[in-house]
Amino acid sequence: MSKTLIIGASGQIGNIITQTMAQTNEPARALVRDKSKLSHITGKQLEVIEMDLEGDFSAAFEGIDRVIFTAGSGAKTGPDKTLLIDLWAAKKAVDYAKDAQVKQFILVSSIGADDPDALESNIKPYLVAKHMADDYLIKSGVPYTIVRPGPLTNDKSQGKITIKRPDSRAEMAIPRADVAKAVMFILSKDNLNGKVFELFNGTYDFDNVLVPSA
């Protein structure tokens, strides 16, 4: 059975994904800087490893078939960490994934990463880092799917989304729990490689909008 590496497993989205995989007994390796942050999650098929994304974490890729990269300093940390984690750690993860010949690399990016110049925004440096990480993955040759959620909320999962960008920023919000569900949905499919999805709260089932119609 395919084994998934979750990078950024103690982040808010990573945490939900790790918990889900532990509950459903899917083989997973959760990479965190501090194990104690995942002490509330246990699973027979869950392995938790401690590594620093600012160092060499290539060993985490041994025996791994699929990768979820959801590590991020967040738009609110300093841009030095944005450069070191959102850009550089993502770049290194892509290189390691290429060496390990993984079958799928799912990158959690951000709405706006397609065009950091589009709006005057104080998170433009963050969007530049996200754009360049996305671009590096796309050109890497590693089979990828990129998701770009709108502004994240801690609202309860609706289990419904849309991938069509709404007119106003207010409508773009999406619960982290639904981003996690979308990532798990993509992980279960083999035909979503090479896709980039924007994700917003909506009224559609995942398979209605994420799976190309035949």
Added chain:
Amino acid sequence: MSKTLIIGASGQIGNIITQTMAQTNEPARALVRDKSKLSHITGKQLEVIEMDLEGDFSAAFEGIDRVIFTAGSGAKTGPDKTLLIDLWAAKKAVDYAKDAQVKQFILVSSIGADDPDALESNIKPYLVAKHMADDYLIKSGVPYTIVRPGPLTNDKSQGKITIKRPDSRAEMAIPRADVAKAVMFILSKDNLNGKVFELFNGTYDFDNVLVPSA
């Protein structure tokens, strides 16, 4: 005659390059945010234009054959400007250069940009930005030459360099004036595309170390 766009013309290295081209009457367009910063330089073949590298500066590439990108926030500005100028403005310049089908793009990068993980350094975020900009140019299809000088000084030009990395960081320093001379030397050659040079103060003439032996 071939016309060169100098991006970052009011920076310390860009200033020397602009001054040299004005004196030798080589057709050049100097791009600056504030024209008054170049008011001390005049030349019959020198055109000075005002544009903001954080916006759209594609118009600067009209009629341009060669590009020198030496804009940089410097390792000491905040990492937000590093992301916006050293990385994002460089990325956009490469895109514009590609559209304009320029024959040569010379990028002034930094020693250490090849491997930001190599040393524990507080300029690692800066080196990450430089690495990703270099990487973007290399993969772009635009004919490029990248120079990665050691720590810059304001010492007088020696007119001599080396491209072999010295053992100690203390020996790596190089006068900005010699980096400018190296860039001008590369600009005068058509056979240095696809090369990446580290630059340090040394004892060799430019054509001894920068030109491949026949």
